[in-house]
Amino acid sequence: MPPSRFLPHSALQSLIDVLAASGYAVIAPQAREGRIVYEETFQTAELPWGITLAQAAGNSRTTKGTHKQAFAWANGPQALKPLLFAPREPLWRITRQTDGYAVEAIEPPGRPLAVIGVRACDLAALRIQDRHFLGGPCPDPHYGGRREGMLLVAVNCTHPAATCFCASTGDGPEATADFDIALTELEDGFVIQAGSPEGEEILAALPLQEAQAGKIEAAAAGIRRAAESQTRAIPGQNLRDALMARLDHGRWQEVAERCLACGNCTMVCPTCFCHAETEQPELDGSGSLHSREWDSCFGERHGHIHGKQLRPEISQRYRQWLTHKLASWHDQFGRSGCVGCGRCIAWCPVGIDITEEAAALLK
Ligand code: SF4
C-alpha cells in the first residue's frame, strides 16, 4: 500500500475542485428526504455533514447527529449500480427507409464520473458487475463506456448500520482493492491513500499533510470497530450445496406469506443485474426505439417465458432469488452474489432479512 497522508476537513473542497478541473462530473452523497442519495456535487457543503443513518429491517432514516463528519453512516439505497447500469436507457433506434431499415446505436452520455463515498461492499459488487457486463465475448458498450472513465474515491466504513454484514461475507468494511483513492474519516479530516496512478496524480494536486502515527492508528481502529460491531452474519460463505438440497423446505412458503413480491430487494441490491428489453414503436410505423430497464425475478413478467409462467407462486420467486444469489452464483462467478451491504433488509417494506432466511433454511 502507498503511504497514508492526511486531508483536513477544511481542505476537502480541493478534492472536488481538482476532480472537476480534471474533467470529471463529481458524484457524492447528499442527504435528501430522510435518505442518502448520490448526485452531482460542486461544494463540500452539499455533503451529509453531521448526518446519522439508522437502519433496521424495513427501516432506513437519516437524522441530524451531534458529530461533525460527512461519512458517519453506512449506505443509502443506491450504490454504483445505477451510475453504470442505468435503470432505464435506450440502446438503439430502428428507422424505416425506402429500401429497408436503418439501425442507429444510441451512445450513453460521455462525461466521465468521479464517485466519492464508494464503500467496500460497493467495490465488491462492482467486481461482480464488471465480470457480468464486461467479462463475456460481447462486452456491454453502455456499461463499459461509463466504467472506463470512472474514478473511484472509496470511504472505509467506520459507522456500519445494524443491517450490515460485510465482515461475514469478506467484503468489508475496509476497501482493499480496485479504488483510485481511499479515505478513512476521523473527527477533523481524512487519512487518505492512492490506489492507482490516476489517484496518485489527483493526490499530488491536493494540500495534503503528513499523516501522524496516531491518525493512522485511529483510522485502523475505526475500521476494526466497524467489523466487530456487526451483529448480522450470513451463515457460511458458500451455501450452494446446502440450499440446493433444501428446494422443498417449508420456509419458502413461510417467507412467501410475508413477501409482497415488490422487487425492492432486487432494485437496491448492488449485484442484481436482471433487466427486460422493450420496444416503443412510433405510432406512424416509421421506426421503433429499443430500450432496456431493470427487471426483478419477483415480478410476474420476469418468469413469463414462451407463453408460460415459470414461477407463478411468490415462494418460487423468493426461492429463485435466494438460490441464485447465495447458491448458483458460485457456479457463475465463483463466489456468492451477496456482498453483505444489508440494503435488501433495510429497503424491504416488510423487513424480510436475508441473513435470517438463510439461517432458517439451514436448520
Ligand atoms: S443480497 Fe442484500 S445484502 Fe446481499 S448484496 Fe444484495 S442487497 Fe446487499
Ligand code: SF4
Ligand atoms: S423480500 Fe421484501 S423487498 Fe423483496 S420482493 Fe419480498 S417484500 Fe419486496
